[in-house]
Amino acid sequence: xxxxxxxxKILHYFQRPQKTAKVAKERLQIIIAHERVTRDxxxxxxxxxxxxxxxxxxxxxxxxxxxxxxxxxxxxxxxxELNVTLPNFLDKKENxxxxxxxxx
Amino acid sequence: xxxxxxxxxxxxxxxxxxTSASIAVGLAERGFKTVVIDFDIGLRNLDLIMGCERRxxxxxxxxxxxxxxxxxxxxxxxxxxxxxxxxxxxxxxxxALTTEGVAVVLEELRKTFDYIVCDSPAGIERGAQLAMxxxxxxxxxxxxxxxxxRDSDRMLGLLSSKTKRAEESRxxxxxxxxLTRYSPKRVTKGDMLSISDVNEILAIPLLGVIPESQAVxxxxxxxxxxxxxxxxxxxxxxxxxxxxxxxxDLPYRFIEEKTHWLKRLFSFxxxxxx
Numbered sequence: 001x002x003x004x005x006x007x008x009k010i011l012h013y014f015q016r017p018q019k020t021a022k023v024a025k026e027r028l029q030i031i032i033a034h035e036r037v038t039r040d041x042x043x044x045x046x047x048x049x050x051x052x053x054x055x056x057x058x059x060x061x062x063x064x065x066x067x068x069x070x071x072x073x074x075x076x077x078x079x080x081e082l083n084v085t086l087p088n089f090l091d092k093k094e095n096x097x098x099x100x101x102x103x104x
Numbered sequence: 105x106x107x108x109x110x111x112x113x114x115x116x117x118x119x120x121x122x123t124s125a126s127i128a129v130g131l132a133e134r135g136f137k138t139v140v141i142d143f144d145i146g147l148r149n150l151d152l153i154m155g156c157e158r159r160x161x162x163x164x165x166x167x168x169x170x171x172x173x174x175x176x177x178x179x180x181x182x183x184x185x186x187x188x189x190x191x192x193x194x195x196x197x198x199x200a201l202t203t204e205g206v207a208v209v210l211e212e213l214r215k216t217f218d219y220i221v222c223d224s225p226a227g228i229e230r231g232a233q234l235a236m237x238x239x240x241x242x243x244x245x246x247x248x249x250x251x252x253x254r255d256s257d258r259m260l261g262l263l264s265s266k267t268k269r270a271e272e273s274r275x276x277x278x279x280x281x282x283l284t285r286y287s288p289k290r291v292t293k294g295d296m297l298s299i300s301d302v303n304e305i306l307a308i309p310l311l312g313v314i315p316e317s318q319a320v321x322x323x324x325x326x327x328x329x330x331x332x333x334x335x336x337x338x339x340x341x342x343x344x345x346x347x348x349x350x351x352x353d354l355p356y357r358f359i360e361e362k363t364h365w366l367k368r369l370f371s372f373x374x375x376x377x378x
Binding site: 019020021022024025027028029031032035036039 | 249253258294
């Protein structure tokens with residue numbers, strides 16, 4: 001065993017391990033905050049996403065994995081952001097962005 | 105007008121049935137005519153916890169289907185007068201519960217009872233949704249543990265959107281947090297989420313804290329709801345929770361580590377107020 005590993009073992013022994021309850025709380029705060037945002041999203045979003053992809057796929061040959069759809073909410077206004085990576089006309093990837101804003 | 109209370113949690117095994125049984129007994133002991141309904145169709149267990157498993161003849165689904173009258177299906181509790189149990193069916197038919205059927209039964213019960221306690225199954229399937237759908241109060245049973253807290257938060261989301269009160273935009277369901285299996289010792293050691301940690305995350309009023317207790321298993325073994333074990337910490341904590349539900353303001357007990365008298369004697373630190 002090298003001196004280094006022995007040293008780190010000794011060091012580890014004296015380090016107070018982080019309290020697991022604190023870790024649990026931090027993890028929960030993050031995941032729950034995230035889930036609360038998605039929980040308020042309308043149910044039709046995933047169905048609409050599917051339809052939109054169908055429509056785009058009808059005209060352009062796209063990789064379905066390369067489609068991102070996001071709903072952002074700002075005061076009184078929801079922004080639907082659709083990101084499609086269009087496969088290149090000249091072997092170059094081109095990013096096209098369609099944005100639609102709806103007022104609620 | 106009768107009040108409907110749903111005991112829910114999302115996660116299984118956190119103490120919904122134990123809680124339903126003890127809260128129902130507690131309410132009946134204070135003189136309120138109470139009925140406790142098992143919504144866990146296919147996995148009935150409230151009857152065992154209440155100690156009436158051998159007296160089940162008809163069940164909730166029989167009543168919904170018109171195969172038995174409500175009076176035939178209701179079992180009179182052997183511990184407290186004024187308390188009745190409506191057992192779940194052991195059918196495997198997932199669609200046995202219908203919104204209309206449950207509505208009719210609850211409407212009928214509302215005429216004669218003060219409190220209707222609905223013991224929800226785990227999960228977010230039909231049984232759980234129907235148990236909460238007509239509720240006026242929700243007791244969210246949570247263990248100080250990550251998966252339970254997360255599931256409770258999910259249930260709070262459903263309570264505020266998938267219930268009759270929410271759909272009719274009436275005053276929302278009154279939410280109560282019941283922290284169960286709490287171990288003050290582990291909290292002190294930093295290995296368990298504390299009351300304030302859970303409270304901070306879920307942010308609903310705290311109805312009670314039930315300590316991890318040997319009495320709970322003893323009670324279920326015997327078929328006597330733990331609230332009847334008046335010497336026990338868990339029993340007393342449930343009694344406190346019932347009092348708080350009825351509007352009393354009580355301090356929380358059993359939330360601090362028990363220290364040995366010798367240790368206390370030699371401790372120089374002033375005891376901090378909670």
